[in-house]
Amino acid sequence: xxxxxxxxxxxxxxxKYGIDMxxxxxxxxxxxxxxxxxxxYETYTEFINAMELDITGTLEGKMVDMLTTNHTYFxxxxxxxxxxxxxxxxxxxxxxxxxxxxxxxxxxxxxxxxPYTLAMIIGEFFGLERDRWDxxxxxxxxSKEVLDKAARGIYTENQVKELPEHFKRYYFRQVEGTDKxxxxxxxxxxxxFREFNLMNPLPFKRKMHVxxxxxxxxxxxxxxxxxxxxxxxxxxxxxxxLFIGKTETIDREDCPFRMIRSSIYKKQQGR
Ligand SMILES: C[S@@+](CC[C@H](N)C(=O)[O-])C[C@H]1O[C@@H](n2cnc3c(N)ncnc32)[C@H](O)[C@@H]1O
Numbered sequence: 001x002x003x004x005x006x007x008x009x010x011x012x013x014x015x016k017y018g019i020d021m022x023x024x025x026x027x028x029x030x031x032x033x034x035x036x037x038x039x040x041y042e043t044y045t046e047f048i049n050a051m052e053l054d055i056t057g058t059l060e061g062k063m064v065d066m067l068t069t070n071h072t073y074f075x076x077x078x079x080x081x082x083x084x085x086x087x088x089x090x091x092x093x094x095x096x097x098x099x100x101x102x103x104x105x106x107x108x109x110x111x112x113x114x115p116y117t118l119a120m121i122i123g124e125f126f127g128l129e130r131d132r133w134d135x136x137x138x139x140x141x142x143s144k145e146v147l148d149k150a151a152r153g154i155y156t157e158n159q160v161k162e163l164p165e166h167f168k169r170y171y172f173r174q175v176e177g178t179d180k181x182x183x184x185x186x187x188x189x190x191x192x193f194r195e196f197n198l199m200n201p202l203p204f205k206r207k208m209h210v211x212x213x214x215x216x217x218x219x220x221x222x223x224x225x226x227x228x229x230x231x232x233x234x235x236x237x238x239x240x241x242l243f244i245g246k247t248e249t250i251d252r253e254d255c256p257f258r259m260i261r262s263s264i265y266k267k268q269q270g271r
Contacts, residue, residue, distance in 0.1 A: 005044040018224040108216035112150025115139035140196035153183030215245035
């Protein structure tokens, strides 16, 4: 990969997706090499040219998938779900008791484990009252591939093994003749999957009560992160909560939210 080829790739990733790979040539090369060898393209230049001409965005999507990680699992960073169950949901239940409509967003949902975990926790919390509330979880990602997987909702035995037994029994069914587990339809109906690039303006009519923005900002540089956090703040209800990955940080000066814990933030106006 020549320096010019690398430049074209990292500039595209940066300008369209906020993904900063400018200091990671070896990683980029390492991840694309095999793909190129098995493809019809002789050189990176040929591949990049084809990608630029491909108005369907398929090649670009493929490249983003190869360069980012979709790693996720059920109940990842369980403290967040405990906090949701013990603090956030009781607070929202009290506050939104008239409209009974909650906007909860898993903003880089990957293959669905995070939004399905949210939907399970919400279901458990509201119990029999759930029918009287609209608590659908919106789940978005830029990768079409992971979104298709998420919507199918089929996971291996290994992927569901850490789930509490009662959740596994209640929300999953074993796919006949396999060791795979499928999310039951009634839980699938509680999650809406959509393609969305976090670099774009938020398309929602309503403001959010809870946003999970976890383990995606690792790709973004300081400026991109700052703009994204501001955008999410503006699109959030007063009193709403933002969860970020436990290894991620937001610069204090760039953060309009009040920090509750190291990865949990609250929008509190007029403080
Ligand atoms: C490591 S996964 C995080 C999954 C889940 N939030 C978690 O914490 O387990 C990161 C996801 O971010 C997505 N992603 C990367 N850049 C994005 C962007 N600009 N807009 C939306 N999603 C993006 C990737 O496709 C990937 O599925």
